[in-house]
Amino acid sequence: MMKYFLAAALAVLLSTHVAQAQTAEGHITVSDLTVKHGIGARPGVVHGKLSNHGRQAVRLTNVTSPSFGRIELHTHTKIDGVMRMRQVAELALAARATLELKPGGYHLMLFEPTMSDKEAPVRLLFIFDNGQQISQIVAPQANAMRHDMMHHKGH
Numbered sequence: 001m002m003k004y005f006l007a008a009a010l011a012v013l014l015s016t017h018v019a020q021a022q023t024a025e026g027h028i029t030v031s032d033l034t035v036k037h038g039i040g041a042r043p044g045v046v047h048g049k050l051s052n053h054g055r056q057a058v059r060l061t062n063v064t065s066p067s068f069g070r071i072e073l074h075t076h077t078k079i080d081g082v083m084r085m086r087q088v089a090e091l092a093l094a095a096r097a098t099l100e101l102k103p104g105g106y107h108l109m110l111f112e113p114t115m116s117d118k119e120a121p122v123r124l125l126f127i128f129d130n131g132q133q134i135s136q137i138v139a140p141q142a143n144a145m146r147h148d149m150m151h152h153k154g155h
């Protein structure tokens with residue numbers, strides 16, 4: 001019994017230590033996030049800002065959410081004169097730089113929604129290759145149909 005208690009106490013100490021280490025080394029901030037759900041079966045989209053205040057480049061390698069089965073990192077590239085969306089494995093954040101996720105540029109795409117209430121806040125977890133993880137809760141924006149159709153044209 002005592003042995004179990006000590007192991008549990010040690011586990012708490014260790015996890016506290018890890019959390020503090022992440023805060024101390026956390027040079028990245030995520031801000032101005034917007035979440036828009038897709039109409040019908042179309043994917044939703046996330047825009048915002050990723051800022052790296054550190055002296056080393058980092059990469060955003062994954063974003064997860066309990067509200068979506070799959071989140072992809074996307075960019076736009078011009079192919080034969082036409083702007084098309086393309087999935088990328090990661091987003092590079094240069095040292096002391098801000099990467100903007102915006103229409104016509106980098107963005108996140110939200111697939112396989114698991115929530116029934118489209119007005120419910122969406123929790124997003126940003127995972128970086130330096131070990132930092134940032135959790136944000138965003139209230140989805142009301143969806144303007146025309147905007148949604150423009151965004152997904154040529155997807």
Ligand SMILES: [Cu+2]
Binds near residue numbers: 107108
């Ligand atoms: Cu996309």
